[in-house]
Every structure is written in structure tokens, then in C-alpha cells.
Amino acid sequence: MDLLNGLVAFLNFVFIPAVAYGSQLALGALGVTLIYGILRFSNFAHGDTMAFGTAMTILVTWALQSAGISFGPLPTALIALPLGIAATALLVLGTDRAVYRFYRDAKAAPVILVVASMGVMFVMNGLVRFIIGVEEIQFTDGERFIINARAFKEWSGLEEGLALRTTQLLTVVVAAIAVALLFWFLNRTRTGKSMRAFSDNEDLALLSGINPDRVVAVTWIIVAALATTAGVLYGLDKSFKAFTYYQLLLPIFAAAVVGGLGNPLGAIAGGFVIAFSEVMVTYAWKQVVAYAAPGDWMPSGLLQLMSTEYKFAVSFAILIIVLLFKPTGLFKGQSV
Amino acid sequence: MTTLPDTALARPRPASTALRPVLLYLAMAVLLVGTGVLMGWNYALTVINMGLISAIMALGVNLQWGFAGLFNIGIMGFLALGGLGAVLVSMPPVADAWAAGGLRTLAGLALGVLTVVAVVAVRGRMASGRAKTLAMIAVGVVGYLVTRAVLDPGVAAIEAVNSASTGYLGGMGLPVLLSWPVGGLLAAGAAWIIGKTALGLRSDYLAIATLGIAEIILAVLKNEDWLARGVKNVIGVPSPVPQEIVLQRDPAFVARAAEFGLDPVSASTLWVKLLYLGLFAVVLLVLLTLAQLALKSPWGRMMRAIRDNEDAAEAMGKDVTRRHLQIFILGSAICGVAGAMMVTLDGQLTPGSYTPLRYTFLIWVMVIVGGSGNNWGAVLGGFLIWWLWVIVEPLGNWLFGHIISVLPPGSGLAAHLHDASAHMRLLTMGVVLLLVLRFSPRGLLPER
Numbered sequence: 001m002d003l004l005n006g007l008v009a010f011l012n013f014v015f016i017p018a019v020a021y022g023s024q025l026a027l028g029a030l031g032v033t034l035i036y037g038i039l040r041f042s043n044f045a046h047g048d049t050m051a052f053g054t055a056m057t058i059l060v061t062w063a064l065q066s067a068g069i070s071f072g073p074l075p076t077a078l079i080a081l082p083l084g085i086a087a088t089a090l091l092v093l094g095t096d097r098a099v100y101r102f103y104r105d106a107k108a109a110p111v112i113l114v115v116a117s118m119g120v121m122f123v124m125n126g127l128v129r130f131i132i133g134v135e136e137i138q139f140t141d142g143e144r145f146i147i148n149a150r151a152f153k154e155w156s157g158l159e160e161g162l163a164l165r166t167t168q169l170l171t172v173v174v175a176a177i178a179v180a181l182l183f184w185f186l187n188r189t190r191t192g193k194s195m196r197a198f199s200d201n202e203d204l205a206l207l208s209g210i211n212p213d214r215v216v217a218v219t220w221i222i223v224a225a226l227a228t229t230a231g232v233l234y235g236l237d238k239s240f241k242a243f244t245y246y247q248l249l250l251p252i253f254a255a256a257v258v259g260g261l262g263n264p265l266g267a268i269a270g271g272f273v274i275a276f277s278e279v280m281v282t283y284a285w286k287q288v289v290a291y292a293a294p295g296d297w298m299p300s301g302l303l304q305l306m307s308t309e310y311k312f313a314v315s316f317a318i319l320i321i322v323l324l325f326k327p328t329g330l331f332k333g334q335s336v
Numbered sequence: 337m338t339t340l341p342d343t344a345l346a347r348p349r350p351a352s353t354a355l356r357p358v359l360l361y362l363a364m365a366v367l368l369v370g371t372g373v374l375m376g377w378n379y380a381l382t383v384i385n386m387g388l389i390s391a392i393m394a395l396g397v398n399l400q401w402g403f404a405g406l407f408n409i410g411i412m413g414f415l416a417l418g419g420l421g422a423v424l425v426s427m428p429p430v431a432d433a434w435a436a437g438g439l440r441t442l443a444g445l446a447l448g449v450l451t452v453v454a455v456v457a458v459r460g461r462m463a464s465g466r467a468k469t470l471a472m473i474a475v476g477v478v479g480y481l482v483t484r485a486v487l488d489p490g491v492a493a494i495e496a497v498n499s500a501s502t503g504y505l506g507g508m509g510l511p512v513l514l515s516w517p518v519g520g521l522l523a524a525g526a527a528w529i530i531g532k533t534a535l536g537l538r539s540d541y542l543a544i545a546t547l548g549i550a551e552i553i554l555a556v557l558k559n560e561d562w563l564a565r566g567v568k569n570v571i572g573v574p575s576p577v578p579q580e581i582v583l584q585r586d587p588a589f590v591a592r593a594a595e596f597g598l599d600p601v602s603a604s605t606l607w608v609k610l611l612y613l614g615l616f617a618v619v620l621l622v623l624l625t626l627a628q629l630a631l632k633s634p635w636g637r638m639m640r641a642i643r644d645n646e647d648a649a650e651a652m653g654k655d656v657t658r659r660h661l662q663i664f665i666l667g668s669a670i671c672g673v674a675g676a677m678m679v680t681l682d683g684q685l686t687p688g689s690y691t692p693l694r695y696t697f698l699i700w701v702m703v704i705v706g707g708s709g710n711n712w713g714a715v716l717g718g719f720l721i722w723w724l725w726v727i728v729e730p731l732g733n734w735l736f737g738h739i740i741s742v743l744p745p746g747s748g749l750a751a752h753l754h755d756a757s758a759h760m761r762l763l764t765m766g767v768v769l770l771l772v773l774r775f776s777p778r779g780l781l782p783e784r
Contacts, residue, residue: 024525040543041540042543043372096580099774102774111405111539112773112777114407114540114604115704115769116773117768118697119701121766122701122762122763122765122768123763123766123770125762126763126764126766129756130756130760130761179355180414217749246693250547250551253544254544307559309555310555310559312551313551313555316548316549316552319545320533320548320549323534323537324533
């Protein structure tokens with residue numbers, strides 16, 4: 001019984017939050033890694049792209065809500081998501097036309113593109129604050145829980161409750177669908193294959209008649225879709241705040257690099273590695289260990305490896321360790 | 337790999353004359369004087385003082401990026417370390433806290449360092465294989481547990497000492513001016529560790545690694561209350577110049593102020609700011625002179641040769657990694673000095689106020705707009721971008737005020753615009769950076 005309690009506590013406080021957070025990071029890291037693989041630079045504006053997409057989705061959600069449209073037990077934001085993606089796609093395509101294309105045509109060093117993306121980051125950050133402000137926004141509606149902690153306790157007779165929020169399950173399901181669609185697209189369709197060819201060897205791809213403009217445009221649209229989805233899922237799960245999204249850039253980069261920049265599978269693995277380590281290192285294991293240990297023994301300390309505020313530090317410590325020992329990431333990534 | 341913009345990116349521009357820097361600096365002076373005339377000299381002096389510090393930060397970044405092409409976006413971390421230096425040097429020591437757990441905490445830290453050294457030693461000495469990995473993990477885990485066991489009670493004891501006003505070890509109670517070089521040394525030490533581990537990485541990995549390390553430094557500053565009170569902030573950092581309130585009570589000063597037709601209060605604030613201005617200007621001039629000498633020396637030429645073609649420089653027998661480490665440390669030390677100066681000027685260390693947008697990326701905008709590779713350009717960029725950063729908000733308010741006055745009163749758009757003008761800063765900085773990068777990639781004062 002104690003062991004079961006321990007397991008439930010672990011599921012409730014570590015496993016479920018980490019899986020949801022990991023899915024969000026994986027979607028974000030996929031966007032970063034696609035840009036790196038095909039456009040060949042680290043996009044520092046990615047966090048703010050996510051924020052923009054989410055802001056647009058929130059605006060549409062509000063419009064739907066005030067029109068009395070809802071999605072039953074699911075959050076209304078899901079209906080608004082396609083419109084948010086469309087708006088973000090327009091924005092990133094416009095940005096590419098106005099900013100990145102010039103440097104691409106001039107064959108500028110990748111680092112110049114990174115500096116340009118810093119400029120884009122500032123502009124998008126300002127734009128998002130301009131449009132929707134800096135306050136924290138909760139935009140989830142519909143059914144809040146799938147499994148309620150109290151109902152679970154009554155049903156199972158355990159001391160520990162297990163809560164599963166709708167948004168958490170939704171995050172995992174939507175992320176799984178998005179990833180499946182992405183891999184189907186990359187591996188099965190003509191355009192997807194041309195994208196992979198372009199990523200592997202640009203010159204060869206151009207020689208075989210692949211249209212680079214098309215590849216770039218499709219990449220940006222996919223990135224917009226991934227970024228907006230990741231942002232909306234994160235916002236539904238927690239809340240939307242422009243500054244938090246900028247900060248998400250850090251674990252997302254860590255995930256993409258740990259997995260191997262330019263490698264989509266690696267980005268997903270990296271997302272979960274980062275999420276699980278962040279949650280596990282900052283979780284106080286006292287309760288779980290007390291249940292798992294025989295008898296009534298109780299650890300004296302909290303058994304927390306690091307305080308919660310260090311979670312970004314954790315993701316970066318992992319990043320640096322991976323960079324030092326396996327510079328191309330867990331899965332083989334590319335280099336510039 | 338070249339890191340400077342290709343020549344293809346540079347538009348043809350008129351042959352740069354020796355007059356260009358003079359004219360641009362004159363224009364900058366006109367902007368600052370204009371600010372003084374229109375918005376008051378007290379305000380203008382505030383802007384100039386922070387502009388001087390910004391110029392020093394830009395010099396540091398220019399050393400790394402402009403001279404050596406190192407993509408360091410962890411500036412915020414080095415600034416914060418410099419600020420920590422100011423606190424550790426100048427604040428009075430808290431005797432009770434030292435008695436409660438000072439030595440124990442230091443011992444814990446020493447054990448932590450020892451653990452890392454031991455892990456590195458195992459990594460270096462043992463033959464590769466599973467045994468090595470296991471040994472490294474074992475040493476690390478045991479070291480961590482021992483460190484925590486020694487450190488935690490010490491930290492708890494320190495933080496329990498009068499936690500509302502101190503709760504930390506305090507500093508050394510030395511003159512605050514001493515903290516400026518110490519801040520530089522702290523930043524240099526951190527840069528040595530970071531450089532040793534991360535400088536071998538490719539440009540964009542180095543960028544991401546430095547970005548992360550800055551976050552780690554800040555996380556430590558925010559959470560280790562025993563060190564510098566964390567987010568509770570250290571206030572009342574001693575000032576190197578006389579305080580306003582002391583001046584106002586000094587009859588001689590009041591009499592001098594009256595001669596200039598000023599009341600004691602505004603005269604004292606102006607005088608204090610002028611004193612700071614003098615101090616900062618001296619530091620800037622010294623650093624600028626050193627940077628200029630370095631740029632023109634054989635060492636500077638070697639640096640630029642390495643930047644422009646690492647392989648060729650290496651083939652010529654230059655030790656690229658060592659030179660990179662050297663300049664990484666130097667540039668970071670300058671940022672540390674600037675960080676200590678900033679805390680001295682503010683009189684407080686507030687770790688919560690350090691954000692990468694303001695303290696890393698904005699400095700980058702300064703260097704790129706000013707002209708990377710040109711020290712005078714970096715200094716000009718520091719002043720110009722800082723001036724723009726502070727002036728955009730009142731300017732935005734004024735502009736939006738006009739737009740709002742045209743709109744029907746009480747409309748939702750008017751209210752929205754009123755709130756939004758505060759966010760104009762980031763937008764403006766981004767647009768300025770993108771425009772300069774596109775149309776004048778070598779900056780206002782290009783490298784010669």
C-alpha cells in the first residue's frame with residue numbers, strides 16, 4: 001500500500017507535470033531545430049514567435065467566447081488555434097522576406113543571421129507587449145480535470161491524490177498528433193523529402209532542381225505551426241505572460257542542443273530529458289522516499305537536490321555537460 | 337570561418353574621412369545638451385552617467401566581438417558578478433553572521449570546489465571506459481552529499497541572523513572604489529572557468545552556453561541569500577562621493593550654490609552627479625586608451641587576423657585557443673568593472689532587475705550600431721543607444737498623446753495606446769538593430 005502511495009505521489013508531482021512540460025519543450029525545440037537544419041542559424045526569436053502565436057490565439061479565443069462559441073469540455077483555444085497559426089505564419093513569412101532573405105542571398109555567415117534574429121526578437125517582444133500587454137492571462141476554459149484528486153482518493157482509498165488536468169492530457173495528445181504529422185510530412189511527402197535533402201546538402205539539393213524559396217517558405221509555415229501549438233499548450237497548461245515565453249527560449253535551446261541541433265528526433269528526446277531533469281532535480285523527494293522506505297522511517301530533510309528557482313540552471317548544466325562530452329548532442333546533430 | 341559581415345553586405349559608402357567621428361560625437365553631444373535644455377540637467381546627467389557605464393560595457397563586448405569575433409551573450413552574468421563584487425568589498429561585514437556560520441559555509445564551498453577538482457582529476461587521470469565513468473559519478477555524488485551536509489547548516493545559520501535587514505555575511509567594509517577592479521577580477525575569474533570549458537565550442541554553441549551560464553550566475557545571486565541577500569536586495573551600498581544630505585547641511589556648499597543661483601537641494605543632486613560623471617569619465621578614458629593601444633599593437637593585429645581566418649592564423653603558429661581565452665577574460669573583466677560601477681551608482685544590488693534583454697542584448701545593439709571592431713564606435717554606440725533607450729518612452733508618450741487627442745475620447749483604442757507606449761523601447765531597439773545591420777552593417781564608425 002505504501003509503495004502504491006509513493007507511486008501515485010511520483011506520478012502526480014513528477015511524472016505527469018514532466019511529461020506535459022516535456023511535450024511543450026519538444027514542440028518548441030522542433031521549431032528551433034528545423035530552422036537550424038534548413039535555414040542554418042539559431043533563431044533567438046523563437047520564444048517570442050511562440051508568444052506572438054499564443055497572443056493571436058488568445059485574441060481569437062476571446063472573440064469566440066464573446067460570440068458564445070465553446071468547444072464543450074475542451075478549451076475554446078483549440079478552435080482558435082488554426083487562426084493563430086495562420087497569423088503567425090504570415091508574420092514569420094513577412095519577417096523572412098524583410099530580414100532573413102537578404103542575408104541568405106548574400107550568403108552571410110550564420111552568426112550574422114543570429115544577430116539579425118536578436119533584432120527580430122526585440123521587435124516581436126515589443127509587438128506582443130504592444131498587442132496584449134504584459135499581464136498574466138489565463139485563457140483556459142471547459143472541463144478542468146479529467147481525474148480529480150479528491151475523487152481519486154475516494155475511489156482508490158489511498159492517502160495520496162492523483163490529479164490529471166484536461167490541459168495536461170490535451171498537451172500530450174496534441175503534441176503527439178503534431179509530431180506524427182510532422183514526421184509523416186518529412187518522410188512521406190515530396191515537399192518534406194525535398195526539405196530533408198536541402199538540410200543534408202544544400203548544393204546537391206539545388207542541383208537536383210529543388211526550389212529553395214519553396215523549401216524555406218514551407219519551413220517557416222511549419223515552424224509557425226509548431227511554435228504556436230507549443231505556446232498555446234504551455235499557456236493552457238500554465239498561463240500566458242509575454243516575459244515567461246521569452247524565458248522559455250532557454251530550456252528550448254537546451255532541449256534542441258542536447259538532442260543534437262538539426263535532428264528532429266533529438267529535439268523530442270531533448271525536450272523530455274530537459275523537462276524530466278528540471279522537475280526531478282527541483283522536486284522534494286521526502287514524501288515519495290518515505291513511502292518507498294520500509295517501516296515508518298521518514299527522511300529528515302526535504303531531499304530536494306536544488307531549490308525550484310534553479311530549474312533554468314539545471315537545464316543549462318545538462319546542456320553544458322552534453323556539449324562538453326558529446327558536442328553534437330545525444331543524437332547526431334549538424335554543425336555549421 | 338569569418339564572423340564579420342561579408343564585404344558583399346556592405347553598401348558602397350563615401351570614403352570615410354577623419355571628420356566622421358568628430359561630427360558624430362558632436363551630434364551626440366548636441367543630443368545630450370538638447371536633453372538637458374528640454375528635460376532638465378538633473379535628468380540629462382542621469383542619462384550621461386549611465387551612458388558612460390554603457391560605453392564601458394560596449395567596450396568590453398567590442399573587445400570580444402569586434403577584435404576576436406567571440407559571440408558572448410552572457411554579458412548580464414558578468415555585470416551581475418561585478419555588482420556582487422561591489423557588495424562584497426564595500427558593505428560592512430556582519431559579525432554575527434560570520435560567527436554563526438561563516439567558516440562552516442566557507443568550508444562547505446571549499447569542499448564543493450574540491451569535488452569539482454576531484455572529478456576533473458579523475459577524468460584526466462583514469463583510462464577511458466566504464467570504470468572511469470562510474471568513478472566520476474561516485475566522486476561527484478559523494479562530494480555533493482558531503483558538501484551539502486557541511487554547507488546547509490552554515491547557510492541556515494547565516495540567513496537566520498536578523499534576516500529582515502542582514503541575513504548575509506556582508507562585505508569587507510573597504511572603500512567602494514576598490515570594488516571596481518575587484519568586480520573586474522571576479523568577472524575575469526568566472527570568464528576563465530567558462531572560457532576553459534566553453535571556448536572550444538562552435539560559435540552558436542558558445543552563444544547558447546554563455547547565455548545559459550549568465551542565467552546560472554543570476555540564479556545563484558537570486559537564491560543564495562547568505563551571499564548577497566538574494567532577491568531581498570542589498571541596499572545602501574556606500575558611495576564614493578559625498579551624499580546629497582551631507583552637502584545640504586554644509587554651510588559652505590549652500591553658500592557656493594547660492595552664488596550660482598541654485599537652491600541647496602538641486603545644487604547637491606547636480607554636484608553629486610557631476611562627481612560621478614568625473615569618476616566614470618576617468619575610468620572610460622583609461623579603458624578606451626588601453627583598448628586603442630591594444631588594437632594598434634601587434635597583439636591587436638594578431639587578434640584580428642585570428643578573427644578573420646582562424647585556420648590561417650593557426651597555420652602561422654598562433655595559439656588560437658589561448659588567445660581566445662585571453663580576450664574573453666579581458667572583455668568580461670571590463671564588463672565586471674562596469675557592473676560594479678553600476679551598483680555603486682545605484683547604491684544597491686537588485687538581482688531581480690537583471691534581464692538579458694536589457695543587460696545583454698541591448699549592449700550588443702550598442703556595439704553593432706556603433707561599429708564593431710572600432711573602440712570609438714563602441715563608445716559612441718553606448719551613448720547613443722542608451723540615450724535612445726531612455727528617451728523613447730517619453731517620446732512615445734508624447735507621440736501617442738497626440739494620436740490619442742485626435743481619437744474620439746474614451747475609445748478603447750485610445751486607452752490601449754496609452755498603455756502600450758511603455759513597450760515602444762523594445763520595438764525601437766529591434767528596428768534600429770535590424771536597419772543598421774542591413775544598411776550599414778559595419779556600424780556608424782566602421783573598423784579601419
